Amino acid sequence: MSTARQQTLPFEDLAEVPTASSWCRRWTHRQPSWMRARHGGFDSRLYTVEPLDEAAAKRFVIEHHYAASYPSATRRFGLYQHSVTGGAPQLCGVAVFGTPAGARVLTSTLPDLEPNREALLCSRFVLTDACPGNSESWFLARCHDELLAAGVRGVISFADPVPRQDVHGRLTAIGHVGTIYKATNSIYTGRAAARxxxxxxxxxxxxxxxxxxxxxxxxxxxxxxxxxxxxxxxxxxxxxxxxxxxxxxxxxxxxxxxxxRGVHRYVFRLGKNRRERERVRLGRPELPPPERPDPPHQYAS
Incomplete structure (x- = not known):
């Protein structure tokens, strides 16, 4: 049997892009699009949030999310858009909550909660450009309501601030600093490990x-x-x-x-009121959330 050798690979350094703005980001067929949050247009009467089966969630995420992959999932929810003229509702968003590769991702930040039962990772959150501005905050809140009813008390979400390109120079991930999480009562606890x-x-x-x-x-x-x-x-x-x-x-x-340099980590403490939410102890200090990307020189070899 031959011995595996450490591969030597070329490095690529890409700057982060400043997406901490009033723009809402969407993904359709892995292509990004934006709309102004202030333009609104979201009417909650035309939308519902329902539990989603594994096959439908996986199909939607792989088709639309920039990562083109589907993670381990415990709970899945779909955002459905209903037409005022009738017809079948259309799936226009998916949120996936599940198990990280290592339990410490959850226990180091939410030390008093049982991982994968009381604490989950939001591993995918994707809406297509069929969703008007402000859709994501309403969708995320409904997901949290469903999770709380199932006994979940804490959710961790990561925002990847580093863009990526394919070999032809086409942007495949634009990078973001978690604007939607900052706007929905999350707590910023710094970066995950550099890698x-x-x-x-x-x-x-x-x-x-x-x-x-x-x-x-x-x-x-x-x-x-x-x-x-x-x-x-x-x-x-x-x-x-x-x-x-x-x-x-x-x-x-x-x-x-x-x-x-590491993704940005946000924590949601779930509860019926502020007192219940504050009872969820954090294992990391609360920090000021990022407002802009890192300067490119911090990625130099």
Missing amino acids: TLRLLPDGTVLHDRAVQKVRRQEQGHRYVENKLISLGAPVPRAGCDPAEWLREALEAVRVRRLRH
Whole structure:
């Protein structure tokens, strides 16, 4: 059996973009669009929020969200738009709440809550451009109501402030600092750990967990392998060492490395009133939320 070697990848440094503004961001077929929040247009009488099954949530998220991936999910909700003239309601937004890769993501910030039951991670929140301004705050509030009724007392959401591009220079993730979270009574608790991302040619991220699945041949490894093959990696040979094949695959698709100072972390304490919310203890200090992106030189090698 051959020994896996640490791959050497080219670095890519991209500045963050200033999206802490009055614009509402939407994603449709993984393409961003914006509208002014002050323009409004949202009429709650035309919208409902319903629990969503796994297949429908996954299909919508992969089709529209810039990450083009679907995470582990505990609870899923859909935002439906109803027409004044009748007809079937249209799914125009999805929120996914679930389990992070490590329980410490939850316990370090919400130490008194049982992870994955009383505390969850908001792992996907995406609305299409069919939703008018101010839709997201109403949708998020309804999701929190449903979660509270199910016994959830805390939710963590992350905002990724670093843009990403594919190999052709097309922007695949614009970066954001969590404007919607700041506007909906969240608490900012700083950044998550800095890291280095593996950036695939299409601008999506090959996460460490996906790499681990291939190396250990765990459930889901075929999906990751097929993704790399579709981007130009060789088909694994029978009996080959998975770690060695992964090294060859990453070289073949020319994976880039992107330095990332860490995503912004926001916390929602859930309760029927302010007193109940304040009983949820935080394991991290509250900090002033970010107003602008980091200067580009902070990403220099």
